[in-house]
Amino acid sequence: MTVIVECEHVVKRYGDVIAVNDVSLSIEEGEVFGLVGPNGAGKTTLIEMIESLRIPDNGSIGVLGLNPVKEADELREKIGVQLQTTSIQPNIKVKEGIKLFAGLYRQPLANPEELLKTLSLEDKADSRFRKLSGGQKQRVAIALALVNDPAVLFFDELTTGLDPRARKNTWELVKDIKRQGKTIFLTTHYMEEAEELCDRVAVIDFGKIIALDTPENLIRDLGAESKVLFRVEGGDEAAAEFEGLAAVSRVEKIQDEVILYTTDGSATLQELVRFADKQGLRLGDIRTEFPDLDDVFLTLTGRELRE
Amino acid sequence: MRGLWPLAWSEFRLNLRDPMMVFWSLAFPALWLVFNAVIFSEPIPGSGYEGLNHASFLLPGGISLVILCASFIGVPITLTNYREKAVLKRLRVTPVKTATLALSFSISNVVFTVVGILVLLIIGRIFFDIQVLGSWVAFIGVIFLGMVTFLAIGSAIGSIAPSFRAANIIIWTIFTPMIMLSELFLPIAILPAWIQPIARAFPLTPINTILRDIVYGVPLDDLWRLGVLAGWIVIAGIITVRFFRWE
Incomplete structure (x- = not known):
């Protein structure tokens, strides 16, 4: 080049x-x-x-x-x-x-x-x-x-x-x-x-x-985790049920929203859908949060880019 | 010199598009001449100028006003405005040479001034029977020297003024005493003796004095006074080169 x-x-x-x-x-x-x-x-x-x-x-x-x-x-x-x-x-x-x-x-x-x-x-x-x-x-x-x-x-x-x-x-x-x-x-x-x-x-x-x-x-290179967030409609599943999904490192539940921390958001999401099907769960409000360059700047400098 | 004529033409067109430039450089000097010539028909007593109507006496002052408005005011205003708006910086990052840029702006300014002077001459000739008894060649030569002088002074002010607003202050601080003391319409002979040497040091004074001598056909034994202009051109040139900033 x-x-x-x-x-x-x-x-x-x-x-x-x-x-x-x-x-x-x-x-x-x-x-x-x-x-x-x-x-x-x-x-x-x-x-x-x-x-x-x-x-x-x-x-x-x-x-x-x-x-x-x-x-x-x-x-x-x-x-x-x-x-x-x-x-x-x-x-x-x-x-x-x-x-x-x-x-x-x-x-x-x-x-x-x-x-x-x-x-x-x-x-x-x-x-x-x-x-x-x-x-x-x-x-x-x-x-x-x-x-x-x-x-x-x-x-x-x-x-x-x-x-x-x-x-x-x-x-x-x-x-x-x-x-x-x-x-x-x-x-x-x-x-x-x-x-x-x-x-x-x-x-x-x-x-x-x-x-x-x-x-x-x-x-x-940040090694930052992605998040998969969702609710289980009409259900009250324990957070622990999702811990075994692919790439999930830990699970949080805040009110009725479940948050999966994962090193591979796509793999986790895919397995979550399969898992929900098998268990007959209806998932709602599914969204994912991937780390972006803003997180890169924050990690490198300890500051937000636009302060 | 690539870009010289396109830039000069563009600047000239932009001057015509600017209501301030059009009013001050093209309309105001003519209005000034008309007002004064209508109110006073005879020259001011004791001026030492006799034999022509008052409009002819005023003509050099009107020409000076065109030069002042177009160059002394117009150049620093444009320069500081273009600097503050980063127009100069944008031009600098093109291949256009600094000399080309300076020359093109000068050409457009000179042509614009000439248009203003023509307006003045045409109105004066048609409505007030303005006459020039002396040599037209000398008349035009002195006008050209005046344009160059105030182009240089305008560039110097535009270069040292830190901002558009500062340029305005500098301009008007000098403008007011200059039009009073430079024989624009008040002959130096009627000023107090102590201020006459100061008045003669102003760059506008020799232009008016000699143009008026030419209008009245007086023998030009005063040409050495144009040396004052050379001095101003050199000083203004040094200031411009030393202080000019692109941004």
Whole structure:
């Protein structure tokens, strides 16, 4: 695989504060890589160093084989960027903005206005940027990041501040871009976003990467248990009856809700259904709770991600 | 220089779309000329300027107002606004060169100023029979020098002002004494003697003095005063280069 982004021992200080502390990572072609962490963890500082907007104090960065400090002009030709504070000239019309930005690149898309269609902005083509909704502004930001048909895109908190529907729409757009074979580096403080979009995730806290793996592996390595929760309708079964089910480590009963703690939620669920059939039990309100990346962060740092 | 003309054209169009820019740079100077020319038909006594109607006397002041509104006010307002809204940062992460960006903004600003001056000249010519007795070439040359000076000063203010609001305060603090002291409509000759040297140090003063000399066809033995502009351009240029920030 081709390495698209490579960071080695990258350090950035602001006065006494170490914003990025000895970060090393590498991102491969076609990958969606997520940098996850709370506000102030150093996500933006790191991504902006990679984008050539900030100069690292130490360490080296390579993007598409280019050095963001020494070869910034060439790098900027080839990357697509959405900044955390997304803005273009407030009174520019969407169509004009896309055309203007396309004109700044050596090799823009042959037909940048097609991006309006791709990003469902056709009916906003003649609207001024400042009049758009948050979701529409982010779609314009994505369009601008795509005008030069870049091999790699950088999204900094793409969905922060969007309502849930706009966020889901934006996720679909990111997936579309990935399907075109482009590499994506994104930052987020939403763990569910990282789980949904990213092939690999780096968890960053106080400028340091404290974990880096696929979301599945990060969760699995926690060794955290899943829960299967249900009620037995019209019955009053003792909790102990369910202890023998596959992978169950212990059982709790709170009022009439039974909670099975399990190391393999799927296996337990499957056997529970079979068991209930055999015993003639009617189960209600069945739900499962699997550990997620939020639990990963909590376990690694002892803090909630969004405190 | 890729992107130069698209950026310049885009900025020019955005200026036309901005009611504040349109009012202050295109309408206000013309209104000022019309009001003053209607109220006073004769030049202020003791000004040392005689032989033409008051509208002709006011013309250099009107041109100065266009330059002030478009460049001295418009440039720092746009610059700090674009910085606060991260527009500059977004442009910086494209391959556009800093020099291209600066030049394109300058071109759009100069063209916008020229439009404002044309509005003024057309209205003055049609309704008030404005005349320029001296050389039009010199007249245009001095105007151009004035535009460059205030483009530089506007960039310097936009660079040192920490915010949009701070830029406003700096602008209006300088603006008020400047229009009083820079021969915009009050001849320096009628100001108290002690303040005259200070008035002459203002960057706007030599522009008005010399433009008025050209309007009245007075021999231009005062051209050395344009050296004041060169000084201001150098100072403003140094401040801009030293203090300009993208974000």
